[in-house]
Amino acid sequence: MIKLEHVVKRYHGQRDALSRVSLVINKSEMVFVAGHSGAGKSTLLRLIMLLERPTRGRITVNDIDLQSISSAGIAQYRRKIGMVFQDHRLLFDRSVIENVLLPLTILGTERKEAFRRARAALDKVRLLTRERAMPKELSAGEQQRVGIARAVVTRPSILLADEPTGNLDPNLSREVMLLFDEFNRVGVTVVVVSHDLSLISQLGHRQIRLEEGGLI
Amino acid sequence: MLRLKFNNWIFHHRISSAESLSRVLSRPFGSFIICCLIAMTLAFPISGSLLVKNLESLISKVIYEPSLSVFLDDQIPESKGRQIAESIKNWEQIKDLEFLTAEAALLKLGEDSGFGDLLLRLDTNPIPATLLLTLDSYLSYEDSEALGSQLLAIPEISNVIIDHAWLERLKNFLALGYRIIFLLTISLGLAAAIVISSMVKLAIENRREEIVVIKLVGGSDAFLRRPFLYMGLWYGFGGGVLASNLVIFAEALVISQVDALLLSYQSEYKFISLRVVEAVNIAVLGGVLGILGAWGAVIRHVPQIEP
Numbered sequence: 001m002i003k004l005e006h007v008v009k010r011y012h013g014q015r016d017a018l019s020r021v022s023l024v025i026n027k028s029e030m031v032f033v034a035g036h037s038g039a040g041k042s043t044l045l046r047l048i049m050l051l052e053r054p055t056r057g058r059i060t061v062n063d064i065d066l067q068s069i070s071s072a073g074i075a076q077y078r079r080k081i082g083m084v085f086q087d088h089r090l091l092f093d094r095s096v097i098e099n100v101l102l103p104l105t106i107l108g109t110e111r112k113e114a115f116r117r118a119r120a121a122l123d124k125v126r127l128l129t130r131e132r133a134m135p136k137e138l139s140a141g142e143q144q145r146v147g148i149a150r151a152v153v154t155r156p157s158i159l160l161a162d163e164p165t166g167n168l169d170p171n172l173s174r175e176v177m178l179l180f181d182e183f184n185r186v187g188v189t190v191v192v193v194s195h196d197l198s199l200i201s202q203l204g205h206r207q208i209r210l211e212e213g214g215l216i
Numbered sequence: 217m218l219r220l221k222f223n224n225w226i227f228h229h230r231i232s233s234a235e236s237l238s239r240v241l242s243r244p245f246g247s248f249i250i251c252c253l254i255a256m257t258l259a260f261p262i263s264g265s266l267l268v269k270n271l272e273s274l275i276s277k278v279i280y281e282p283s284l285s286v287f288l289d290d291q292i293p294e295s296k297g298r299q300i301a302e303s304i305k306n307w308e309q310i311k312d313l314e315f316l317t318a319e320a321a322l323l324k325l326g327e328d329s330g331f332g333d334l335l336l337r338l339d340t341n342p343i344p345a346t347l348l349l350t351l352d353s354y355l356s357y358e359d360s361e362a363l364g365s366q367l368l369a370i371p372e373i374s375n376v377i378i379d380h381a382w383l384e385r386l387k388n389f390l391a392l393g394y395r396i397i398f399l400l401t402i403s404l405g406l407a408a409a410i411v412i413s414s415m416v417k418l419a420i421e422n423r424r425e426e427i428v429v430i431k432l433v434g435g436s437d438a439f440l441r442r443p444f445l446y447m448g449l450w451y452g453f454g455g456g457v458l459a460s461n462l463v464i465f466a467e468a469l470v471i472s473q474v475d476a477l478l479l480s481y482q483s484e485y486k487f488i489s490l491r492v493v494e495a496v497n498i499a500v501l502g503g504v505l506g507i508l509g510a511w512g513a514v515i516r517h518v519p520q521i522e523p
């Protein structure tokens with residue numbers, strides 16, 4: 001469960017990126033965070049991912065108060081959460097499978113088991129046949145699917161996606177969203193930030209609307 | 217569970233070390249230049265240390281008996297001089313004593329210095345009657361000095377010269393040499409570590425995007441440090457191996473000349489070369505310096521890179 005209580009995020013000398021936001025995302029729920037550019041969607045994910053700390057308020061993730069996590073504990077926390085980025089954030093000097101193996105290597109998963117899980121994740125996103133390919137040999141949609149495979153390979157209980165379809169055409173966008181839907185069906189809490197309202201409406205999950213840093 | 221974690225930790229070290237080595241080897245020319253820089257900073261104090269060690273060993277093989285030249289007052293008659301010689305002959309520090317009249321002392325000085333003809337042309341003899349004292353070989357330089365002071369207390373003795381003072385001065389010079397080499401080792405070792413630190417800093421900057429991604433997926437600073445520490449190790453180790461080879465090469469260049477020089481002095485001294493264990497130690501030292509240099513870079517720069 002993700003819980004935000006009166007969360008404020010203010011960047012130096014600017015208006016509030018998030019203004020007293022309180023919300024609850026239940027375990028195994030899939031929600032879309034929608035809103036215009038600058039509404040605070042990405043800030044919300046960055047706070048949950050502990051890429052930033054809130055100026056005020058309290059965030060609890062799986063009963064852990066994020067305020068209590070020290071700088072040294074951040075890496076440990078992030079290992080429990082899968083994150084998908086708009087720009088994929090792949091390592092272009094490593095093959096597809098090496099990219100997917102990365103979180104498992106960090107976790108210290110036994111090599112044989114790590115390969116088995118990485119292949120299973122690639123199979124899930126229908127890229128098993130491209131495991132030896134380099135990211136630059138893949139299309140934007142395929143790169144995004146590698147990013148998703150990397151995010152889910154550690155079997156996180158929470159999956160966060162920041163504009164995952166931002167660079168994709170409508171068909172690929174739908175394909176990616178359906179993947180998230182599949183993960184949600186097996187119990188993963190999924191939070192997807194998107195400004196594509198028509199696509200969000202088609203999938204029928206709860207929507208959280210943000211405008212100028214506040215919930216509407 | 218603990219065993220599994222340990223095995224995985226070892227496995228990651230293996231991966232990190234192999235990956236770092238392959239990165240270092242993927243830029244053979246650049247890496248070779250860096251190793252050469254490190255090698256030069258290490259080879260210089262090593263060569264100096266080898267030189268001082270050889271000089272020290274050479275000196276230790278010089279067989280000498282501590283001796284004193286005791287000059288009597290030029291006003292005292294020969295009989296009085298012999299009387300003094302008799303009186304001190306049986307002192308326990310003195311192994312042998314030879315009394316030289318003023319004339320005999322001048323002749324001996326002429327023989328020893330090679331200026332005999334020149335000295336004989338002098339109108340007056342500037343050398344007084346002299347006692348040549350051979351001391352027991354166990355006496356230290358300080359003992360010789362103490363004996364000299366004791367002798368100077370006798371009113372008829374005007375001066376005492378410690379004949380083996382040159383050896384003591386040389387020993388002091390060697391001790392100074394060791395100090396200088398120690399300081400050089402520290403400062404040049406520091407320079408090598410700084411070179412490695414700069415290279416690792418550059419590598420961190422070049423891999424900034426990778427570091428960000430690894431942090432995003434939960435990589436800790438310790439996890440991120442490892443490949444860079446191994447990079448430092450490889451550069452340092454490579455530099456150390458090159459430094460050993462440089463010293464061996466320099467030795468091979470000069471050894472025949474050194475042997476010829478020693479032979480001209482009828483010395484059978486054998487030049488002390490760099491031993492295999494020392495060469496290995498230099499490589500290890502290079503590796504340690506590499507890790508320290510890399511540590512200096514990673515500890516500052518890796519935490520600064522944030523997603």
